[in-house]
Amino acid sequence: MMLKPVGKRVLIQGVIGNAGNIILTQKPTKFLVIAIGDEVTKVKIQDIIFLEKHFGVEIDHEKEKYLIIDEMSILAKLD
Numbered sequence: 001m002m003l004k005p006v007g008k009r010v011l012i013q014g015v016i017g018n019a020g021n022i023i024l025t026q027k028p029t030k031f032l033v034i035a036i037g038d039e040v041t042k043v044k045i046q047d048i049i050f051l052e053k054h055f056g057v058e059i060d061h062e063k064e065k066y067l068i069i070d071e072m073s074i075l076a077k078l079d
Contacts, residue, residue, distance in 0.1 A: 003068075004037075007038070009037045012031040012069060013034055030048050047078070050075045052075060055067070055069050
């Protein structure tokens, strides 16, 4: 069962290094968008984004760690 954010929320995981490994860490600088709410307009699934220092709510689901953030917390994305 996949988590689905609602409204303008985004489900993300931390990204470490350039190899594309997805790991949630204490202070990652980049995040991978896993799922988006119905009202999200700035990002899509698989985008790499950068966030403010303090953000989101951590969720453990099926032995994976995720964060749910508000779309407004996103500072930039890689094109």
